Amino acid sequence: MIELDNVGYSYGRGGALLSDITLRLAPGSFHFLTGPSGAGKTTLLKLCYLELHPTVGRVHLYGVDGTRMTRDDVARTRQSIGVVHQDCRFLDHLSVAENIALPLTVSSRPVPGQDLHDLLHWVGLRNQAGQLPPELSGGERQRAALARAVMTDPQIIIADEPTGNIDWEMSLKLLGLLVELNRMGKTVMIATHDLALIRAAKSQVATRVLRIQAGRLTLAGADL
Amino acid sequence: MRVLDLSLLLGDAQADRVVPPTGFTAQLTLFTSAAMSFLAVFALALSLATGRVAETWSEALARASTIRISAPEGQLDAQTRAVEQVLATTPGIASFRVIPDAEQAQLLEPWLGPGLPLDDLPLPRLIEVIEDARGFAPDGLRLRLAAEAPGAVLDDHTRWRRPLVEAAEGLRWLGLLSLALIGGAMAGMITLAAQAALAANRQIIEVLRLVGARDVYIAGAFTRRFTHRAGLGALLGAGLGLVAIALLPGNDSAGSFLTGLGFQGVGWITPAFIPPVAAAVAFLATRSAALRMLGRLS
Numbered sequence: 001m002i003e004l005d006n007v008g009y010s011y012g013r014g015g016a017l018l019s020d021i022t023l024r025l026a027p028g029s030f031h032f033l034t035g036p037s038g039a040g041k042t043t044l045l046k047l048c049y050l051e052l053h054p055t056v057g058r059v060h061l062y063g064v065d066g067t068r069m070t071r072d073d074v075a076r077t078r079q080s081i082g083v084v085h086q087d088c089r090f091l092d093h094l095s096v097a098e099n100i101a102l103p104l105t106v107s108s109r110p111v112p113g114q115d116l117h118d119l120l121h122w123v124g125l126r127n128q129a130g131q132l133p134p135e136l137s138g139g140e141r142q143r144a145a146l147a148r149a150v151m152t153d154p155q156i157i158i159a160d161e162p163t164g165n166i167d168w169e170m171s172l173k174l175l176g177l178l179v180e181l182n183r184m185g186k187t188v189m190i191a192t193h194d195l196a197l198i199r200a201a202k203s204q205v206a207t208r209v210l211r212i213q214a215g216r217l218t219l220a221g222a223d224l
Numbered sequence: 225m226r227v228l229d230l231s232l233l234l235g236d237a238q239a240d241r242v243v244p245p246t247g248f249t250a251q252l253t254l255f256t257s258a259a260m261s262f263l264a265v266f267a268l269a270l271s272l273a274t275g276r277v278a279e280t281w282s283e284a285l286a287r288a289s290t291i292r293i294s295a296p297e298g299q300l301d302a303q304t305r306a307v308e309q310v311l312a313t314t315p316g317i318a319s320f321r322v323i324p325d326a327e328q329a330q331l332l333e334p335w336l337g338p339g340l341p342l343d344d345l346p347l348p349r350l351i352e353v354i355e356d357a358r359g360f361a362p363d364g365l366r367l368r369l370a371a372e373a374p375g376a377v378l379d380d381h382t383r384w385r386r387p388l389v390e391a392a393e394g395l396r397w398l399g400l401l402s403l404a405l406i407g408g409a410m411a412g413m414i415t416l417a418a419q420a421a422l423a424a425n426r427q428i429i430e431v432l433r434l435v436g437a438r439d440v441y442i443a444g445a446f447t448r449r450f451t452h453r454a455g456l457g458a459l460l461g462a463g464l465g466l467v468a469i470a471l472l473p474g475n476d477s478a479g480s481f482l483t484g485l486g487f488q489g490v491g492w493i494t495p496a497f498i499p500p501v502a503a504a505v506a507f508l509a510t511r512s513a514a515l516r517m518l519g520r521l522s
């Protein structure tokens with residue numbers, strides 16, 4: 001589904017942040033991406049959903065070379081990958097429900113009321129549907145972001161620090177939603193440095209843990 | 225490019241909500257469009273009126289000429305008769321008449337003041353000549369007059385008429401040039417307003433990008449808004465301009481050249497084209513500004 005071949009990346013004229021990264025995400029797999037802060041986790045995820053283009057190597061998405069895509073192709077691709085961003089940005093003048101429906105709205109597709117209702121129920125935000133995003137708590141924002149990410153029913157879900165600043169109980173709840181998506185057949189990739197979360201996931205699904213260190217990607221040992 | 229996209233006119237309610245309303249640029253666009261349309265009405269009136277004047281002068285005046293006879297007291301009547309004979313046998317002349325002294329005095333009064341002792345002035349005699357549809361050859365007539373009545377001079381008006389017609393034509397082009405400049409200035413100002421709006425909404429644009437909005441969608445949300453506003457502003461401005469022109473003194477109340485500046489007949493309809501044109505200008509200006517900016521933001 002997502003393939004990276006000998007990918008390298010550097011911001012501006014600085015040295016290479018990532019180099020020689022080869023990665024294959026098989027359909028239905030569950031991956032964790034970990035590593036120290038500033039190692040390049042977010043950068044690697046951005047390469048995966050084509051927000052950044054590699055300085056070296058190639059990224060294939062659903063079998064298509066990312067560098068050959070037009071801007072419109074990339075926009076379409078965004079709708080087939082659900083992304084929960086590290087800073088979960090919303091349109092603050094629209095309600096939570098409208099924000100969750102946004103991926104459909106911007107592609108001029110109708111928003112099925114029942115689906116939206118079910119989704120809000122699934123992430124436990126039924127009572128917050130009419131609120132504005134700035135009125136949500138950190139955990140509620142993360143769940144709203146997840147709901148938005150799956151609104152278009154994508155095959156791949158990418159989550160960048162989804163449990164960044166929420167308590168353990170809420171983290172487990174969110175992990176539960178992601179595991180549920182994986183059981184439905186979705187490919188899931190989560191960046192986190194919360195090792196406890198990774199252990200909690202391992203007890204529920206088969207996962208692979210990738211670690212970025214000094215610009216290289218390695219498979220983490222079984223100690224996790 | 226789908227200029228005639230129906231949703232452009234009706235508005236896509238959902239799409240319009242994704243970009244928050246921007247008060248300042250909205251008012252700026254409305255005002256600019258109204259002001260420019262107000263001016264456009266006058267430029268339009270100017271070019272239509274001067275076009276009309278040029279036409280009238282070159283058509284109606286072309287048909288009237290004057291023959292001026294200056295001769296010593298004793299010969300004046302004889303020469304007048306000779307001229308009349310020449311005119312009667314010249315092809316292309318519909319009619320002619322000797323302008324009586326009293327009428328001539330009336331013509332001169334505005335220039336020389338009333339109560340003039342006209343009898344003491346050696347006034348030339350004037351004969352008004354109206355040509356028919358074919359017209360006469362002025363040079364041939366001049367030759368014959370020189371032979372029959374040496375004191376007669378044919379003044380066929382082209383000499384003084386031509387610069388007037390040229391001036392009127394020049395004014396008409398100035399009017400059209402003004403219209404083009406007004407359109408250009410409006411496109412420029414709306415482009416600036418659109419750029420300001422796009423820059424102010426950069427965060428919004430980024431979020432829209434993240435959820436997979438294509439450039440045309442984002443540009444469309446801005447374009448629709450500016451097109452609506454420019455159209456509305458132009459409607460106001462053109463309406464006010466029409467009212468202002470209608471309130472100008474009419475031809476009948478003051479018989480001066482300036483009162484010709486107005487609309488006549490179907491001319492009153494032409495300002496109706498200003499709002500659609502303004503909307504089209506705004507559409508193209510905003511769209512190109514938006515697509516250019518979105519292209520740079522990639």
Ligand SMILES: Nc1ncnc2c1ncn2[C@@H]1O[C@H](COP(=O)(O)OP(=O)(O)OP(=O)(O)O)[C@@H](O)[C@H]1O
Binds near residue numbers: 017035044193
């Ligand atoms: N747009 C940018 N321009 C220049 N440098 C950047 C940019 N974005 C990130 N970096 C740098 O690249 C490095 C990796 O950033 P990245 O966000 O990928 O790290 P991360 O592993 O996600 O960290 P964290 O765990 O804190 O989220 C950092 O040193 C960061 O300063």
Ligand SMILES: [Mg+2]
Binds near residue numbers: 160
């Ligand atoms: Mg990060």
